[in-house]
Amino acid sequence: NAGVTQTPKFQVLKTGQSMTLQCAQDMNHNSMYWYRQDPGMGLRLIYYSASEGTTDKGEVPNGYNVSRLNKREFSLRLESAAPSQTSVYFCASSPGANVLTFGAGSRLTVL
Amino acid sequence: KQEVTQIPAALSVPEGENLVLNCSFTDSAIYNLQWFRQDPGKGLTSLLLIQSSQREQTSGRLNASLDKSSGRSTLYIAASQPGDSATYLCAVWGYGQNFVFGPGTRLSVLP
Numbered sequence: 708n709a710g711v712t713q714t715p716k717f718q719v720l721k722t723g724q725s726m727t728l729q730c731a732q733d734m735n736h737n738s739m740y741w742y743r744q745d746p747g748m749g750l751r752l753i754y755y756s757a758s759e760g761t762t763d764k765g766e767v768p769n770g771y772n773v774s775r776l777n778k779r780e781f782s783l784r785l786e787s788a789a790p791s792q793t794s795v796y797f798c799a800s801s802p803g804a805n806v807l808t809f810g811a812g813s814r815l816t817v818l
Numbered sequence: 819k820q821e822v823t824q825i826p827a828a829l830s831v832p833e834g835e836n837l838v839l840n841c842s843f844t845d846s847a848i849y850n851l852q853w854f855r856q857d858p859g860k861g862l863t864s865l866l867l868i869q870s871s872q873r874e875q876t877s878g879r880l881n882a883s884l885d886k887s888s889g890r891s892t893l894y895i896a897a898s899q900p901g902d903s904a905t906y907l908c909a910v911w912g913y914g915q916n917f918v919f920g921p922g923t924r925l926s927v928l929p
Contacts, residue, residue: 740916740917747921748921749907749919749920749921749922750862750907750909750919752916752917755916765916797861797862799862805850805867806852806864806867807852807854807862807864807909807917808864809854809861809862809863810861811860811861812859812860812861
């Protein structure tokens with residue numbers, strides 16, 4: 708099983724450019740999440756989807772949008788990237804209030 | 819709002835030592851607590867999940883305990899090895915919330 712797959716692994720953007728981070732899971736999990744990890748800040752929740760067709764804001768949603776395309780896929784879009792969005796982004800999935808399974812991460816640099 | 823702290827922030831021990839990592843949380847109304855391991859530049863790997871009704875969980879050389887009333891969990895690593903070097907994070911799932919992560923403890927096991 709692949710588990711949680713994120714693409715791309717690395718990306719460099721210029722300020723104002725847009726991009727989409729893709730995430731797919733093959734574990735038939737209902738819930739999917741997007742986190743960002745910054746030095747000294749720990750992991751912070753950006754958006755989550757408790758089930759197919761629903762999305763909700765997390766702790767730091769400003770500047771991001773998400774789409775739960777189907778049960779497998781949950782994408783994160785940056786419409787107009789800013790240097791403050793330089794971070795490592797992690798996608799995770801869970802069958803519910805249970806074990807979180809993470810992807811390998813996507814390292815984004817905004818110049 | 820749930821807050822999770824971890825002490826110490828960093829720890830360096832010689833190979834073979836037994837060690838304890840600490841996790842504290844402010845709101846005892848939790849479903850479960852999960853310990854993760856993160857290697858540099860990698861994603862998070864789940865180590866142990868303790869449900870709120872449980873006191874401890876064991877996996878190999880790892881033992882995690884949970885004391886909800888005092889808002890504490892400990893991760894005990896027996897006979898540490900250089901391969902245990904990583905950052906260890908705890909996360910709690912509270913009622914009406916998603917997982918809230920601690921900042922992590924960076925462990926170095928010296929050969």
